[in-house]
Amino acid sequence: MPTLRALLAAPLVLTLLALGTASLPSEPHLTPASSYLPRLVVEGNAPAAAFLSRRDHPTPQETYRSAGPGIRPGDHFRAGSITKTFVAAVVLQLAGEGALHLSDTVDAQLPGLIRGHGNDGRRITLRALLTHTSGLYDYTEALPATDPAVTGAAGPSAQPLTPDTAVRTALTRPPVTAPGTYAYSNTNYVLLGLVVQRVTGHPYATEIQRRILTPLHLTGTTLPGARSTLPSSHSRGYHLSPGDGTLRDVTTTGPRIAGAAGEMVSTLADLTLFYGALLAGRLLPPAQLATLLNTRTAHGLYGMGIYPQKLSCGTTVWGHNGRITGSYVRTAATRDGRHVLTFRVNTDTLSDPGLEPALLEAEFCRPPSP
Template sequence: MPPRRTPRTLLAVPVCLALLGLAPGGPGRPADRADAVLPLLVARDRVPAAALLDRARTGTHFARAGRGISPADHFRAGSVTKSFIATVVLQLAQEHRLSLTDTVEGHLPGLVRGAGNDGRALTLRSLLTHTSGLADFTADTGGVVPLTPLQAVHIALTHPPAARGRFRYSNTNYVLLGMVIQQVTGHSYAVEAERRIITPLHLTGTSFPGARTTLPSPHGRAWTARGTDVTRLDPRVAGAAGELVTTLADLDRFYAALLGGRLLPPGPLREMLDTRAAQGAYGMGLFPVRLPCGTTVWGHDGRIPGSYVRTAATADGRRVLTFRVNTDGFRDPGLERALLTAEFCPRTPSNDPAPNRDPGSSHPFE
């Protein structure tokens, strides 16, 4: 997700816990350890409030820090939307209504042309894996200008492409995939995602708002990094790249179902988790993070004005954690990594906070 985040010195999980009087090896559930990191997001990264919900076989667990955030709140999820869009595309491929080797030109003839860009040379796979080289339209708009899909693509096409076949995160890829879904099915990506994912999984708090600027009730306030209230926001700043509105519980349920094989058969799911095309950085609508204890978690993050959210899950979907803050100002990858390590790693002194490849960035709708 260019430009890549500048690596920082990562905060050791044992240090995080020691600051709160919880030494490694002490008693407590893994969820308690993740709970312990939440206050650091408020104290160190100065977010107004943070919350998490973890889902496991034994049930769910909610925790929060700060004020103005509740477990049932609806919030904007930014690029978590990409996991939904990728799932729909892979379902259509499974139904033989498209192929990942199809060219963009074959579905959207004449659209991707100009400044060296050529849809005849780009496949749907390259869009899904962010290896198309297409420029990110949000680099021009800052993620704050409402656009139609065509407008977003035309902005991107004023820039020459990067090298094809190399991972370069671009929101333009998923705007195009949203257009492909409509071309193939005759329905918008929102309608198809609702029919294929939201309704079957009973994600009652999840929606694609279109141009609706308000959040469903209940919801808290959403703040920019500078403290501006952006609770009202036109979702067309993001479209298929980051439009989703959802809840903590719904995201946990979605990723548990996806990775648990309820939305895709084993073959397409393996393809979704294959990161070779993106040099290990990204699959299709999901990316892996290897934690210090050796556990790899899968999921996505999302940043949109007023919100940052991160979901991570074990590869089988049996344990899922979603955390969110009510601002786009959260910037500390060390704290995020500490929270994930606290949740998914056994409590041992060997939890070394080694640097990790992370496809995050400061771009909108990460």
């Protein structure tokens, strides 16, 4: 499953949340996923998590459950690679407007930028960037374990990695696959951020704000750039130190590895509303939405900033996950956008690999409420 970067697991506590258009009930509705709660409770100052789902059929429903202190429904958190879905939506809007074509090469948009060690921007299209079939090396894999982006340190030396630096880092290595083969790489979306700026004359963050956040009233979502603090309210974020195995508080973090590949800060409600609106066709015309969800280029593994997952009951959900220092988040939705689930953990990685599939199965494979 795509991640921003593979990081070490840490213990956690789970909070479950489900969202619709009604107000939050005082007594949360329990789902089969709640059976996971006892397994995830740990002693001491442990991380926590949150789960949110929106069901619009037959009537909108909203549910919230917490299994441990520290997370509130409206908390802000780092959304990591979920940023990619927003970037892909902007690129496809620009394609629909004729401002660019997915068959354009990277070199046509960013002349001379991709050269060296077998990398050639004249052979890589925007479609390949969107679907992770460019073969470009993932620059985050070259960051040392002592880098603040990995350790969670913040301070004067923890400045954001610029897009140009990220690309130069990727170009120190040859392609990881032949063109046309799926290989998840954050470098692809850093380049797409540069393409958006070249085509529009505005930073990608400005275009995301103008085209998505403002129209959908996603007031809890920001692209913070160099800012290392989280807006109020927020819970703590934790990272398991690779050196001594201690659980570190990394709430204030220099977001060095993110950029257009994963810098976004958001809330459970905003992400749920975004994916519902995207899949319902509120952001893209039908042709562009079909292109977003077309997985043929990536051999069924990935669309454009979004990927499918087929569950045991036959339902296929669409969404993305995001992993960045101190945070893990996953959003999944039915194809029509009427049923959306978001959960997040304020640590880098789920300690129980069975948690995510169990939550998806419990939410999307259970019978609908009467």
